[in-house]
Amino acid sequence: MKRLRDRIAGLRVTLWTLIVPPSMWAAHFLFSYLWAALNCAKVGEFATFPTLFAIGTAVALVVIVAAGWVAHVQANRKGDTPPHDSGTEIDRLRFLATATVLLAALSFIGVVFTAMPVIFLTDCR
Amino acid sequence: MATLSLAGCNRHQSALAPFGVEASSTRDLTIILLIGAVVIAVAMSLLIRHAIRTPGERLTHRQGMKLVLWAGGVVPTILLFTLLVTSLPAMRPLPTSRADLTINVEGEQFWWRVAYRPPNAARVVSANEVRVPVGRTVALKLMGGDVIHSFWIPGLAGKMDMIPGRTNTLVVRATKPGRFRGVCTEFCGLSHALMAFDVVAMEPAAFDRWLAAEAKPAAGGNALFAQYGCGGCHAIRGTGEAGAIGPDLTHFGARQTLAAGVLPMTTANVASFIRHPEKTKPGVRMPAFDHMPPADAVALARYLQGLK
Incomplete structure (x- = not known):
């Protein structure tokens, strides 16, 4: 665990890692629509336990949590006291990391809120 | 303003005076949302009042961030999640079977073509009045005869569009007998506002007798x-x-x-x-x-x- 933390701490959050959580949210949103549309068109009803949908949702959540965790570790790197608003390398990193953590939290909620109607409605009408 | 709003109160055409399963759950949800909105508005006003009156620097940066996290993030998320989970089952259409009565309703400028299709009898054509049996599930097949109309019985269920060339299904179940009113809710021409219909919810036995009488031919010509x-x-x-x-x-x-x-x-x-x-x-x-x-x-x- 310690080694993993050290490796993560060695990573750098960039604008690219920042867009991972919202991209997963968007992909899961599209996946939910496609899954429901295909089920209704081909089967006519939702499965009692939607295995593929559950797996897709779990994958999206795991990726978002992983991205959020990496960002969380970097946002809490030891250094000067807040506010972190200087033009230094460490403050830029903390800013990007905090933004990624917040986006990951929002995307996590977004994915759960998107999955809920699919699980609850279960009706093609 | 409140007096003007109260003038709209009635029992025959109001989503707040439901006589159907779907309209009842919509009314309950509306009341929950209204109470919730008032509680949140009062709580926020008190918090803002407290924040204005409190001298600065009472909270550390960390405490402030914690307050934002809980009051601005966690609590709203839990509230919205609870609301979503409790309201989603209400969006699920009622289950139907082949034994249920089907009523075809077609919107025309500016009237309603109604045809009852009981499961084991011939169809019965009528107009400008929809009768439903209390306690039984009824599938309303909605179509547009000329232009797009929208079918809404506020006390029974939500509104649904009537689109030419397409059949939309609205499943309803009345819970108490009475005489109510439905309206067109999609602008469909000059007399759109004059396109309404009577809705009669009847006890099942009375409904069966009425439908049998409605199926009979008229007494004579003229x-x-x-x-x-x-x-x-x-x-x-x-x-x-x-x-x-x-x-x-x-x-x-x-x-x-x-x-x-x-x-x-x-x-x-x-x-x-x-x-x-x-x-x-x-x-x-x-x-x-x-x-x-x-x-x-x-x-x-x-x-x-x-x-x-």
Whole structure:
């Protein structure tokens, strides 16, 4: 665990890692629509336990949590006291990391809120 | 302003006076949302008042961030999640089976073509009035005959569009008997606001008796009806008059309102509507019969009112 933390701490959050959580949210949103549309068109009803949908949702959540965790570790790197608003390398990193953590939290909620109607409605009408 | 809003209160056409399963859950959700909104608004006002009156630097940066996290993130998320989970089951359509009654309703400018399709009997055509049995599931098949209309019985269920070339299904179940009102809620022409209908929720046994009576042909024909060519557009089953352009008039006299829920069913109103339908409903497809002597119009109205 310690080694993993050290490796993560060695990573750098960039604008690219920042867009991972919202991209997963968007992909899961599209996946939910496609899954429901295909089920209704081909089967006519939702499965009692939607295995593929559950797996897709779990994958999206795991990726978002992983991205959020990496960002969380970097946002809490030891250094000067807040506010972190200087033009230094460490403050830029903390800013990007905090933004990624917040986006990951929002995307996590977004994915759960998107999955809920699919699980609850279960009706093609 | 409040007095004006209160003027809209009634029991026959209101989503707040439900007589159906779906409208009841919508009303409950509305009340929960309203109470929740008031509680949140009061809590936020108190918090803002407290924040304004409290001298600065009372909270450390960390405490402030914690407050934002909980009051601005965690609590709203839990509230919205609870609301989503409790309201989603209400969006699920009621289950239907082959044994349920189906009613086809087609929106026309500016009236409603209604056909009852009981599971083991012939279809029964009617117009401008929808009757439903209390406690039984009914599937309403909604279509648009000419332009897009929208079907809404506020006390029974949510609204649904009636689109030409497409059939939308609205499943309803009435929970208490009574006389209610439905309306068109999609602008469909000059008399859109004059396109309503009566809704009668009946005890199942009474409904079965009514449907059996409604399926029967009319008592007899009328010379004036034939002479003025009314049968070109209107049908009266059992008399040879079989027009399908306008509303079916077989049991016209049993309806409580005239011209799609617009006028009370009186002889004077029926006679006046026959001669000048456009005065009641601008843009109506039925031509004016202003050449018809008023005495004939009254005689025709009496005949139609006798069709119970």
